[in-house]
Amino acid sequence: MYAILDIETTGGKYNEEGITEIAIYKYDGHQIVDQFISLINPEREIQPFVVNLTGINSGMLRNAPKFYEVAKRIVEITEDCILVAHNAQFDYRILVTEFKRLGFDFVKETLCTVELAKNLIPNQASYSLGKLVRSLGIPVTDRHRASGDAIATVKLFKMLLDKDSSKKIIQESIRLSPKLQLEPRHIDIIEQLPTATGVYYIHRSDGEIIYIGKSNNIKKRINQHFTNSNQKSKKIQLHAAAVTYEATGSELVALLKESEEIKRNKPIYNRALRRTIFTHALYSFVDEQNYINFKIDKVDGRKKPITTFSNRDSAKSFILKAIEDYQLCQKLTGIYKTKSSCFKYDIKECNGACIGKESFEDYNKRAEDLIKKNSYKNKNMVIIDKGRDIDERSAIYIENGVFKGIGFFNLNYQINNIDVLESFITPMENNRDTQHIIQSYIRRNKRLKVIQLNSKQ
Structure with missing residues (x-):
């Protein structure tokens, strides 16, 4: 649990500032569960430059509560929370100083979104809150007021959690949670989980991730982990102290995150899933008569496939459907072994490429359509899929045929070029597994929206 806050002060000498406004949002990693916002009478003068910056003047604060009147509420809302702020050292110092004046020691773990952003979103022109959120497409209102800056x-912070593929923030949070030092009840863990699509992380009490999975119903899947009697499930049940999750809305985003984060974190009970997740591929070659031929074969790392498959059966089903959809020849797709015409030609359903009756130019146009449809080689594009909320969509970004990463954007935010995309995309590794995941998902979801982008100038 996190207490995300912003404090406005009077300005003045170090450790002599007073608080003029405070906003605290209690955040569980997915949504705000509590909030406290208040003007505060600092019982001292406000520096003129601060008045100009925030718009808060002494007249506004004359009837506002003094700090000692809201201190109890601040303690309550921040209990068992890690404090999060932009330049946390400043806000935490101000709070500690105010509580010290009351004779109370206020001690909390803190996280600074400036430091997190420098690590997770490098090379930004500025890390000031206003400039940073604008560059990332995050709407901001009431700048330099506590509530606006805290929101x-x-x-x-939500974006930083998404970008933290090593899950260091979450693991540290669990390690510090006093509730998790008690023996957890699996039923209590399940109760707090959603039925949403996403990636889930099973943790030990020290925060270490012992298993990562993906599901279209996280609550149901965790219930299976905690009730199954196979050997792996029993080990997970023995060590599970907490389950965290990231809702994705999109199954494709969940599959990509699961693949990336298993490789990065290497959870002890995910060993089987670290292996390559496909076995067969579709290759093409041009024969002596200049016809494009297709061949299903086992994956060969030395060759570049058009697309890949989890097994031979799914590859064969794909090519059989492709023969129908693109009017391809059974012989030239490797399905019908013969030295003469294929069976489809004999029943008048093949144009005769197998015996040279159809020109290779005409036949190859249809074969190339199949290749273009099922390969994103050299393409700049973004795949648009479901988001986590009704007004949000997910984006899977491919640049020059290379998978670059994933992100989420508001429907009011226009995607029309690569620069806009790069502001909110979380970079991810491009490998054969990600190519297989994307290509097989596109094959299964015919109505998926794909936007072709212009190259960078």
């Missing part, structure tokens, strides 16, 4: 920090 912007919540949205920034």
